Amino acid sequence: MKLTSIITFMALFLSLFMPLFIPQVLAGVAHAAPSKIEDRSEYSTSLNTIAVVIMNWYGSLITDNQAEDRQSSFNTKNTGDQWSDYRSQYPKNISQILITSNDLLKLENDNGYQFNVKSKFIHSVKNELQTQLLDETFVFKNTFLLNENQPLIKTISRNKSETIQSADTENADTKTVDTKKAKTHQYNRSHYKVREFTYAWLAYIDGVKILKPTMNGSAWLDKATYSLNMGSDHSEDSIPSILVKRRQLLAKGGHLLRSLDIKNQDNESNTFVIDLILEWKGTSPKGKPVIARIHQEIKVHIKTDQSWEVISITEEHLLPVTAPWMGLVC
Amino acid sequence: MLKIIKNLVMALMIFGPSQISLANQMSLPILSGVGGDFTAVDSDGNNVTFADYKGKTVVLAFGYTNCADICPFTLGYLKKLYSNLSKEEQEQSRFIFVTIDPDYDTPEHLKAFVQFFNKDFIGLSGSNEQIKHITSLYKAEYSDLSEGKVATKEIRRTTPQKTSDTNEKASLFSHTVVLYLIDKEGYTRSLEYTGTPRDDFAHKIRMLINE
Numbered sequence: 001m002k003l004t005s006i007i008t009f010m011a012l013f014l015s016l017f018m019p020l021f022i023p024q025v026l027a028g029v030a031h032a033a034p035s036k037i038e039d040r041s042e043y044s045t046s047l048n049t050i051a052v053v054i055m056n057w058y059g060s061l062i063t064d065n066q067a068e069d070r071q072s073s074f075n076t077k078n079t080g081d082q083w084s085d086y087r088s089q090y091p092k093n094i095s096q097i098l099i100t101s102n103d104l105l106k107l108e109n110d111n112g113y114q115f116n117v118k119s120k121f122i123h124s125v126k127n128e129l130q131t132q133l134l135d136e137t138f139v140f141k142n143t144f145l146l147n148e149n150q151p152l153i154k155t156i157s158r159n160k161s162e163t164i165q166s167a168d169t170e171n172a173d174t175k176t177v178d179t180k181k182a183k184t185h186q187y188n189r190s191h192y193k194v195r196e197f198t199y200a201w202l203a204y205i206d207g208v209k210i211l212k213p214t215m216n217g218s219a220w221l222d223k224a225t226y227s228l229n230m231g232s233d234h235s236e237d238s239i240p241s242i243l244v245k246r247r248q249l250l251a252k253g254g255h256l257l258r259s260l261d262i263k264n265q266d267n268e269s270n271t272f273v274i275d276l277i278l279e280w281k282g283t284s285p286k287g288k289p290v291i292a293r294i295h296q297e298i299k300v301h302i303k304t305d306q307s308w309e310v311i312s313i314t315e316e317h318l319l320p321v322t323a324p325w326m327g328l329v330c
Numbered sequence: 331m332l333k334i335i336k337n338l339v340m341a342l343m344i345f346g347p348s349q350i351s352l353a354n355q356m357s358l359p360i361l362s363g364v365g366g367d368f369t370a371v372d373s374d375g376n377n378v379t380f381a382d383y384k385g386k387t388v389v390l391a392f393g394y395t396n397c398a399d400i401c402p403f404t405l406g407y408l409k410k411l412y413s414n415l416s417k418e419e420q421e422q423s424r425f426i427f428v429t430i431d432p433d434y435d436t437p438e439h440l441k442a443f444v445q446f447f448n449k450d451f452i453g454l455s456g457s458n459e460q461i462k463h464i465t466s467l468y469k470a471e472y473s474d475l476s477e478g479k480v481a482t483k484e485i486r487r488t489t490p491q492k493t494s495d496t497n498e499k500a501s502l503f504s505h506t507v508v509l510y511l512i513d514k515e516g517y518t519r520s521l522e523y524t525g526t527p528r529d530d531f532a533h534k535i536r537m538l539i540n541e
Contacts (some may be wrong), residue, residue, distance in 0.1 A: 231467055232366025249362055284360060288517075292362035316365020319469035325523045330400035330469050330502045 025130045035260035037283050044254020046113050047104050050140055051199040053151050058097045059192025061090050091123040091132055095186040112142040150210055202255045229316040253282010274298040293320040364518040366467045370454040373441035387423045387538040388512040392470050394431035395443040396500045398486045405447040407524040412448055414532040422539045428454045430472040432461050439491045446489050472505035484491045513538045
């Protein structure tokens with residue numbers, strides 16, 4: 001086949017089929033992440049700060065059925081302390097919780113945010129594994145956007161609860177397909193602690209300072225080294241200094257988490273690395289649109305009291321995925 | 331080449347739709363961390379920095395003169411794209427071709443190659459380290475395909491290098507096919523390719539010229 005014919009075919013293919021793809025996509029994406037910069041910024045902040053609460057909420061339910069343990073790891077500052085009755089309705093002896101889907105919606109008339117969560121609880125009853133499927137809706141007050149208060153839960157409703165007997169992973173049926181996944185990844189308290197930390201970090205670098213306590217962040221935020229690689233721009237400095245430097249391009253906008261991985265766990269030195277891929281969308285100080293695909297590695301040390309101290313952050317800006325042909329080589 | 335089409339179709343099916351919308355929702359966003367300042371050697375053998383082109387809208391491509399298919403095709407496409415621009419717009423823009431084979435592509439030979447398509451086109455070369463640095467800035471990929479070098483007389487070439495060596499050999503490379511559209515401040519604003527309708531591409535160049 002001649003090269004020109006091939007290119008013509010490619011161009012034709014794109015021109016014919018792209019219009020079919022784009023409307024579907026825009027509909028989906030617009031719902032998930034608004035395109036207007038102001039909305040996008042608010043969406044990122046809302047999602048990240050609410051996710052901190054949600055991660056704490058579920059993570060603290062995973063216990064050895066010691067009521068005080070479950071309650072002590074639950075951050076009531078984030079949620080208000082009136083939810084103990086509701087929380088007591090969850091199963092006991094939860095070993096893992098899988099969040100199977102979630103959706104953040106802004107309520108009309110500036111009336112707060114609604115976060116829908118579908119989840120799967122794996123717990124044991126008399127040494128037998130059981131699965132409970134839950135569909136819950138959390139409604140948050142809107143005041144946290146003023147950066148004065150942490151997100152507070154206004155109402156919680158349980159839309160659906162279904163218990164599946166014999167959720168033994170050996171006999172998993174189609175409804176427990178995620179249970180199989182749980183064999184290779186532990187959706188345990190650590191899983192949620194890492195995510196609670198990560199969402200608080202994302203909110204922090206977007207300018208939300210109220211979540212510092214969630215990150216044990218009073219000391220290490222001034223001590224950790226932050227290394228930044230943005231194209232030909234390389235700098236290493238304290239976190240506050242690098243954040244100022246970043247804002248010379250990433251001025252107004254928000255970070256969204258695209259992937260999270262834990263690597264380089266070293267039990268001897270009690271360290272591990274949180275490996276993140278983030279997407280940033282917003283505007284430059286001159287008001288020009290900017291998008292970034294960011295790789296961050298956060299090295300964490302677990303102290304003897306089990307609190308976390310961040311030692312270093314490395315950040316590299318990758319090629320944002322903006323077109324299907326960008327990875328092609330000839 | 332069939333692999334390219336396969337990859338293209340796969341890319342569209344898998345992640346094209348959701349990601350394409352990212353760029354489409356905004357007009358020519360700055361792609362943070364893509365590109366930046368670098369040093370290189372121009373077609374006349376002079377040391378240049380990319381900052382020298384500040385104030386101009388740049389279209390930048392990677393390739394090499396022994397490339398038998400996509401590079402001549404790309405430069406042919408850029409030739410037509412350039413002719414879509416008015417004289418004033420041409421003066422406000424620079425079309426730059428960076429070689430990924432600096433061992434073979436001397437500044438003089440590179441000049442002959444790019445100017446075969448248009449006398450205004452700029453060829454940039456440099457040391458292997460410089461080229462590696464430039465490609466890393468633009469997250470561009472390239473790799474040497476030939477285990478041993480290939481006799482250049484076996485390669486279909488636009489502008490063969492003048493040499494009396496009948497056994498001359500060169501490497502063959504695979505490399506990125508992306509065309510980088512860069513604004514007057516040096517920020518990469520769009521990633522295009524030869525499938526982009528030329529009128530659309532020219533429109534984007536005009537948008538950046540008029541910013």
